[in-house]
Each structure stands twice: as structure tokens, then as C-alpha cells.
Amino acid sequence: xxxxxxxxxxxxxxxxxxxxxxxxxxxxxxxxxxxxxxxxxxxxxxxxxxxxxxxxxxxxxxxxxxxxxxxxxxxxxxxxxxxxxxxxxxxxxxxxxxxxxxxxxxxxxxxxxxxxxxxxxxxxxxxxxxxxxxxxxxxxxxxxxxxxxxxxxxxxxxxxxxxxxxxxxxxxxxxxxxxxxxxxxxxxxxxxxxxxxxxxxxxxxxxxxxxxxxxxxxxxxxxxxxxxxxxxxxxxxxxxxxxxxxxxxxxxxxxxxxxxxxxxxxxxxxxxxxxxxxxxxxxxxxxxxxxxxxxxxxxxxxxxxxxxxxxxxxxxxxxxxxxxxxxxxxxxxxxxxxxxxxxxxxxxxxxxxxxxxxxxxxxxxxxxxxxxxxxxxxxxxxxxxxxxxxxxxxxxxxxxxxxxxxxxxxxxxxxxxx
Amino acid sequence: xxxxxxxxxxxxxxxxxxxxxxxxxxxxxxxxxxxxxxxxxxxxxxxxxxxxxxxxxxxxxxxxxxxxxxxxxxxxxxxxxxxxxxxxxxxxxxxxxxxxxxxxxxxxxxxxxxxxxxxxxxxxxxxxxxxxxxxxxxxxxxx
Numbered sequence: 225x226x227x228x229x230x231x232x233x234x235x236x237x238x239x240x241x242x243x244x245x246x247x248x249x250x251x252x253x254x255x256x257x258x259x260x261x262x263x264x265x266x267x268x269x270x271x272x273x274x275x276x277x278x279x280x281x282x283x284x285x286x287x288x289x290x291x292x293x294x295x296x297x298x299x300x301x302x303x304x305x306x307x308x309x310x311x312x313x314x315x316x317x318x319x320x321x322x323x324x325x326x327x328x329x330x331x332x333x334x335x336x337x338x339x340x341x342x343x344x345x346x347x348x349x350x351x352x353x354x355x356x357x358x359x360x361x362x363x364x365x366x367x368x369x370x371x372x373x374x375x376x377x378x379x380x381x382x383x384x385x386x387x388x389x390x391x392x393x394x395x396x397x398x399x400x401x402x403x404x405x406x407x408x409x410x411x412x413x414x415x416x417x418x419x420x421x422x423x424x425x426x427x428x429x430x431x432x433x434x435x436x437x438x439x440x441x442x443x444x445x446x447x448x449x450x451x452x453x454x455x456x457x458x459x460x461x462x463x464x465x466x467x468x469x470x471x472x473x474x475x476x477x478x479x480x481x482x483x484x485x486x487x488x489x490x491x492x493x494x495x496x497x498x499x500x501x502x503x504x505x506x507x508x509x510x511x512x513x514x515x516x517x518x519x520x521x522x523x524x525x526x527x528x529x530x531x532x533x534x535x536x537x538x539x540x541x542x543x544x545x546x547x548x549x550x551x552x553x554x555x556x557x558x559x560x561x562x563x564x565x566x567x568x569x570x571x572x573x574x575x576x577x578x579x580x581x582x583x584x585x586x587x588x589x590x591x592x593x594x595x596x597x598x599x600x601x602x603x604x605x606x607x608x609x610x611x612x613x614x615x616x617x618x619x620x621x622x623x624x625x626x627x628x629x630x631x632x633x634x635x636x637x638x639x640x641x642x
Numbered sequence: 643x644x645x646x647x648x649x650x651x652x653x654x655x656x657x658x659x660x661x662x663x664x665x666x667x668x669x670x671x672x673x674x675x676x677x678x679x680x681x682x683x684x685x686x687x688x689x690x691x692x693x694x695x696x697x698x699x700x701x702x703x704x705x706x707x708x709x710x711x712x713x714x715x716x717x718x719x720x721x722x723x724x725x726x727x728x729x730x731x732x733x734x735x736x737x738x739x740x741x742x743x744x745x746x747x748x749x750x751x752x753x754x755x756x757x758x759x760x761x762x763x764x765x766x767x768x769x770x771x772x773x774x775x776x777x778x779x780x781x782x783x784x785x
């Protein structure tokens with residue numbers, strides 16, 4: 225029986241928007257926490273560093289990525305999530321309770337809170353990964369797109385398990401650093417990178433009327449990454465650090481090849497007009513390349529460059545890409561749900577004013593540039609955090625404004641009795 | 643050639659027609675832009691006709707599925723048609739910002755619509771109508 229394209233099975237507008245708005249709130253919180261704790265952080269192993277990283281990765285990245293999957297999988301693969309409202313609510317609840325307890329636990333050094341939060345996050349991510357993995361295989365076509373998505377969800381599952389072991393390993397029964405590194409590699413190169421590449425393979429050619437990515441990349445890059453990550457897990461557990469260094473270089477090369485083709489394809493796109501999303505996309509790919517280069521060769525440095533890798537990958541790379549996607553998705557979703565409700569007066573370009581998007585991104589760039597100055601004085605951490613507070617508040621306000629636009633037009637329709 | 647290949651190729655043609663119109667707008671050549679926009683609109687509406695009057699009808703008759711995916715696709719065609727009315731105004735008024743804004747809506751609407759057809763509906767059609775493939779492709783080519 226056909227289970228596919230029905231508007232009733234697509235999530236209501238409020239579902240992705242709730243994830244997006246909550247993600248925006250975490251971003252504002254992050255900017256405040258960075259101003260408060262950022263000046264003290266020296267290494268990534270400090271509790272404050274772990275807490276701040278997870279406000280960004282769980283609070284912002286995961287909310288936007290999971291919210292978008294609920295909306296985009298039905299569109300990209302033609303298959304809806306089963307019981308989407310119940311499942312989305314369940315995952316949203318676990319994710320938020322878990323994130324608050326987990327981050328709060330690290331900031332207050334309360335083990336019980338860390339473990340309780342970690343358990344809820346374990347539930348949220350494992351259930352989401354399982355649900356999404358099953359959903360993509362319902363697709364009529366089992367093509368490269370389905371395979372890339374499936375690989376990403378499978379690695380999210382495994383990465384979560386390693387992260388949880390690293391967390392409870394604090395009591396001493398495993399080497400937390402070793403499991404933590406595996407967790408980071410699987411999350412970054414598996415869940416996040418493979419999801420970015422799957423979405424890009426579809427989105428870039430379609431939305432920018434550009435060439436397809438090379439077949440070799442679309443069909444085989446994810447297999448290579450799976451293989452490299454498998455090797456990484458095995459040799460990292462075995463403490464064979466020479467082979468781990470080689471695998472890190474190869475993983476870094478995979479990211480750089482992907483970034484190179486993304487930039488090349490975007491540069492030759494048929495829809496010539498540039499907008500803030502295109503700028504952010506370029507910016508993201510350049511940052512991911514810098515992060516990958518540093519990650520690939522960091523074993524050869526005498527100083528620890530992990531914080532720099534994290535900055536370029538998380539703040540310059542993944543954040544910028546998500547920001548770009550939000551400015552495509554939120555206006556479209558708002559307009560699409562309005563016109564599906566027979567409200568035809570609304571226009572997509574009015575949902576978020578172009579100028580407001582530009583201002584927000586300029587504040588983000590200013591914050592990024594100021595963070596680069598932090599080796600010259602911790603004073604710059606505070607200035608960069610203030611600039612990021614302005615940027616993230618504007619992003620949040622732009623998303624909330626989109627929701628307000630939707631409510632306003634729906635209300636007009638109800639008032640007119642249409 | 644399969645029905646799916648033919649219709650997918652038509653999607654790409656329409657994408658390029660819209661991009662061509664926007665390119666002329668970018669260059670400030672509004673007469674050419676209007677000409678190209680009309681070509682895009684005509685081709686897109688012809689594509690909708692092919693689907694609604696022929697392909698969907700054949701698919702529904704073969705499967706008995708009249709309230710499923712074809713219904714949703716028809717609804718999205720209506721959304722695109724309502725956008726065309728606004729785009730007509732914007733191109734005639736040579737309103738560059740509005741042309742881009744509406745062009746963005748049209749592009750994303752069509753892309754997500756096309757993705758659903760290519761990923762799901764055309765594949766289903768191909769499975770259910772494979773015995774009539776050549777005859778149907780020929781009819782679509784002469785539409």
C-alpha cells in the first residue's frame with residue numbers, strides 16, 4: 225500500500241520551526257556562556273570546553289539537523305516518517321532535557337546530572353538514528369542518496385554509543401580520551417559530514433541549477449569514509465597511533481575533495497545571482513578545508529591544535545552551512561505551508577527581509593574575525609562573544625519573525641472566514 | 643528511453659529556462675527576460691498538462707490510486723500556477739527584486755516537487771506502466 229506523498233503525513237509547520245527556534249535559543253545561550261567561561265579555556269579536555277562544545281553541537285546543530293530531516297526526507301526521498309508528530313515530540317523532549325542536564329552537569333561538575341543527561345541524549349539520538357535509518361529504506365529508489373543518508377544515520381548510532389561510553393568512563397573503567405576521540409571522529413566525519421554531502425548532492429544542483437557532483441563522489445565517497453572510520457576505530461582502540469595518523473590524513477583529504485567540488489559546482493551554477501546563502505556556503509567550505517588540513521597533520525605539530533580544528537570545523541564550517549540552509553528553508557517552508565492552506569497573498573521574499581539576513585551574517589563574520597584574534601588576548605573572547613550574541617539574537621529573531629509571518633497570514637485567513 | 647528519463651529530462655529543461663530568464667534580468671535586459679520567462683512558463687504549463695491529462699490519468703486508471711501522490715502533485719501544480727500570476731506582474735513591471743523573490747519561490751517549489759516525482763512517483767509509474775512505455779514516451783514527445 226502506498227505510504228508516500230501525502231500532505232497529512234508531512235510534519236505540520238510547527239514541528240521543524242520548534243526545532244529551529246529552540247536551536248536559535250541555544251545559540252544565544254552559547255554566546256553568553258562563551259563570554260563567561262571562554263577566557264578560562266586552555267584545552268578541549270576542560271569541563272567548560274566540553275559543555276560549550278555540546279551547547280553548539282547538541283543545542284544548535286542537532287536541533288536544526290533533526291528538525292530538517294523530519295521535513296526534508298519526505299521531500300528528498302518521497303517517504304515520510306511514521307507517526308511524525310509523536311516521534312518528533314519524543315525526540316525533542318529527550319534532546320532538550322538531556323542537553324540541559326548534560327551541559328549543566330559539566331558546568332557544575334555534577335556527575336549525576338551528566339549521567340542523567342547523557343542517558344536521555346543516548347535515548348534521543350539512538351531512537352532518531354534507528355527511526356531515520358528504517359525510514360530511508362522505505363524509499364522506492366535505493367540509490368546513492370538513500371545510501372549516503374543511511375550511512376550517516378548508522379554512524380550517528382555508533383558515535384552516540386561511543387560518546388556515552390566516554391561519559392560514563394569518567395568513573396575510570398575505560399580510557400575516556402580514547403573513546404571520546406572516536407566519538408568525535410564518528411560524529412564529525414560520519415553523522416555530520418555524510419549528512420552534509422547527501423544533502424548537498426541533492427540541494428546544490430537543484431536549488432542553484434548547477435552541475436551534478438561526480439558519480440564517483442556520490443556513489444563511493446561514503447563507502448571510503450565508512451572504511452576509513454572503521455580503521456580509525458579499530459586502530460585507535462588498539463593504540464596504533466601511526467596508522468591513526470595516516471587515516472586522519474585520508475579522512476581530511478576526503479573532506480577537502482568534497483569541499484573543492486562543492487565550490488567548483490557552485491561557482492559554475494546556472495542561477496548566477498549571489499545571495500547570502502551562497503556566500504555562507506563558500507565560507508563554510510573554505511573553513512572545512514582549513515579544519516581538515518589541520519586535523520590531517522596535527523599529529524606532526526608540537527602544540528595542540530585541537531581547539532583550532534574545532535573552531536574552524538564547528539564555528540566556521542558547520543555553523544555557516546547550517547545558517548545558509550536556514551535562510552533557504554525557513555522562508556520556503558513558511559510560504560509553502562501558507563499556500564498549501566490556500567493563502568496565496570504571502571510571498572517568500574517577505575518572510576525574512578534580505579537586509580536582516582545580511583546584517584546577521586555580517587555580525588557573524590565580525591565575531592569570527594574577532595575570535596581569530598583571541599591568541600593575542602583573552603579580551604577578544606569577550607568582544608567576539610558579544611558580536612556573536614548580536615548575530616545569534618538576530619538569527620533567532622529572524623526565525624521567530626518567519627513564524628510570526630505565518631501566524632499573521634493564517635489569522636487573516638481565519639478572520640476572513642476563508 | 644523510459645517515461646521516467648523523459649520526464650526528468652523535461653524538468654531539467656524547465657530549470658534552465660528559468661535560469662536563462664533570470665540571467666537576462668541580472669543583465670538588465672528586461673525585454674529578453676520577459677521573452678525567456680514566457681518560454682519557461684509555457685514549457686512548465688505544458689509539462690503540467692502532460693502529467694495531469696495523460697500520465698496521471700493512465701497511472702490512476704492502472705492502479706486505482708486517485709487520492710494518493712497524483713492528488714498532491716495536482717495541488718502543487720495549482721500552487722505553481724498561482725505563482726505564475728504574480729511573476730507575470732513582476733516581469734511586466736520590470737521589478738527586479740520581486741522577480742528574484744518570486745523566482746526563488748518558484749524554483750524551490752518546483753525542485754521539491756520534481757524531487758518527489760523523480761524519487762517516488764515516476765518510479766512507481768515506470769513499474770506499473772512498463773508494458774506501455776514506448777507508446778507513452780512517443781505520445782509525450784509529440785505533445
